[in-house]
Amino acid sequence: MAGKKPNIVFILTDDQGIWSLGCYGNHEIRTPNLDRLAQSGVRFQNFFCTSPVCSPARASLLTGRIPSQHGIHDYLSGGNGGCGQEAIEYLRDYRGYTDILAENGYTCGLSGKWHLGDGRKSQKGFSYWYSHQKGGGPYYNAPMFREGEPVNEKGYITDVITDEALVFIDKTKNRENPFYLSVHYTAPHSPWVNCHPEEYMKLYKDCLFESCPQPPPHPWAKTEVLDGYKNSRECLTGYFAAVTAMDHNVGRIMIKLEEEGLAEDTLIIFSSDNGFNCGHHGIWGKGNGTFPLNFYDSSVKVPFLVSHKNHIPENRVCDAMCSGYDFMPTLLEYLGLKNEEADNLPGKSFLSSLMGTEGEKANPVVVFDEYGPARMIRDKRYKLIHRYPYGPDEFYDLEPDPGETYNRIQDEGYKEVIGRMKKQMELWFLQYADPRVDGSREPVMGGGQSFLAGVLGPGINVYGENK
Template sequence: MGEGQTKRPNIVFILTDDQGAWAMGCAGNGEVKTPNLDRLAASGVRFDNFFCTSPVCSPARASLFTGRIPSQHGVHDWIREGSVGPNAIEYLAGQLAYTDVLAENGYVCGLSGKWHLGDSVKPQKGFTHWFVHQTGGSPYYNAPMIRDGQPYNEPAYVTDVITDDALAFLDRQAEEGEGQPFYLSVHYTAPHSPWLNGNHPQEYLDMYADCPGESTPLHTPKHPWLIKTAPGEDNRLESLRGYYASITAMDANVGRILDKLEAQGLTEDTLIVFMGDNGFNFGHHGVFGKGNGTFPQNMYDTSVKVPAIFSQPGRIPQGVVSAAMASGYDFMPTLLEYAGLQNPVAEDLPGRSFLPQLLGETPGERTDVVIFDEYGPVRMIRYEEWKYVHRYPYGPHELYDLANDPDESANLIDAPEHRETREAMKAQLEQWFVRYVDPAIDGAREPVSGFGQLAEAGVRGKGKKAYHDLE
């Protein structure tokens, strides 16, 4: 711990589902209303270049918790089967999560909301409080939840209910915690679809009744690889309005959490992290959805960049927007270092702590950082000014000059003048993945469709069909 710290910080980690990095007022979006996220950003550091490790929910979430890339933890697509029932699968069994380390060092760990990493009935990874969604996504009313080990359908609006449970956890800690630090994960299903047909309170829908939808390129022609994994394409403007309504409803609940911590006098003792699991496209590149909005899967910045805000007044600088590049695989080492704890598996993990940048202790950004992503057989390497995407085994591949083409509109893969750049980036990508991939669950050999994972990957699956077919 840093000088002057007498106790470990409490940690509240708020994670949203399918929220594009562009879908916040503080990120420059003039249509979506996020006053509480804007307030949180003003009190801390917002990262403009934070990347998920895989542009779909379950793999990205597994990487946040374990610090491993998908080809190390084995979750290569969103979990379609194995969440509940007699054939439930604990996809991260035997893998250390940062919450395990926190719990072993005296933290009381609670989870309210979406788990979506298998065997949802069973509390895992050091959590002693466990109120979770049975699967991943669902309607916002009558959502399938698990409370006290019992599956049930929640009649109330699930965004509110997740927050109610989180606030009850905070109240219990205030009354019974005996000074123990706490870690609380608040994992909203918002703003994941559905957005229409009465899924959100009318008061929030009314806020967007006249929204023109000018904050996204809604009318871009459809991408030729577009597949039906998100519903926004069919009713574009009304879907965007519903998407924004779900975000504003979630934002109001974030405000409830911030207010509770303030009322308890815990704001300066608590690290608050707000993050999205993966990016999202609402017409960007002609895509509606995330990495699996197309087949083959895409690695556009709008799919792989996520919102990321860190706040603890008195320790983290306020009102800072950082251009430093960081990844979901950097989250575990950063969080543990922030809490003053050793990472016992650091040598096996690809991530590196960005704590100096977070605390403003270094004058410059992390200029030598390279970002790597994977989604099944699709892999990406990204520099500050260049991006290369490789699709095993046959392509198509992509190369973008981000300095001159930030919208990734001109694929330079066949441009002879960029051959050396392409070859150097491909070589670096292959060397990096060879270093960290577990050959038994190597995503480059997995037939990931974007329509869900059915069983464990690679040899762990013992011959079972591991992925749903392309629809």
């Protein structure tokens, strides 16, 4: 991009399924500001997280590396530096795109969830730092770090995260160099019941919640973890309220940019770390909502909206297959910045898809996903899930079965395509996985990670129990 680089606002939510936005077809949930953002730019229909749980997915967005390269394989239950935890800087040895932005004159600010270790300490090129002490928690009295000191915020944390983001914009708006702002909400992560402002809760008093069917629990569901199995209506009300409250705050940021005359100079990106099931497939939760860990589209597909007034096409829908590990190379190409490590990273820029200039591709694009010893390969029609070392494995033909209802792994009619996709997946991970932190060798059960992967040696379980 010639001339002065644009400001960037990257808004990331926590546990938000692609189904939970009006612009993605949900007729019940109220997200007017995000719907307006989608109309002003490009809405991606097939954007996938790199792992269906928060910390590894966020680390991949930041570094362009898959979990089997950066070593964060589960949500970080330890090492966050707050609430009595020790401080581990998990990504100390890996460059993030914010490092590159800072090196090229950007002033980088974070407001909200970090959950990548040592949350007290500003990292990765950030000079403004307001972060969560852990990865989630209550919406009132949330444990945060302000200027490196632990505080409990009395206000509604979605509002407070936005307040801090607006402070950062005020501090940097008149500087000669551009700013980058990460606004990382904890919404709509649990808890949901009796913890959101009444003005949002009452919007869903009479909602039928047709967008969230409640079939019997999945055979693998961890029904003891979330209240949705027992109190689905109360939890749905809270989840929807959390989304709408977050949407209101996104509107506050958009209005601020417009009032300050920054809208045309600012690239706005909205996404979530991973998907979420609110009863979908008989599951409440994400990839670790079941054991074995799952890769349903509702767990791995996330919203992805991009807008830059007069620079990016408006009101456009993109069907390209993209992943979180493609985000870093795309952003850097859009900005005209180089990454010296690009050749060793798996991601490819989807800028041509974003701008609507892509041509026909000779080979179908696939995306890969991993969660510890479980891996997924997915193209527009087929999905294969392989679990090391013993399975169970799954295969879905999404053309006749978009709801992923029928596991065809034993179907002889799909034997050839299953074999081809399995080989393709094995070769891809062989090319990019670092043997020192290869997730297929780690006993990840979905109960959290508390130490650096690979540091304690092979076979040492640094992951939480399945709970």
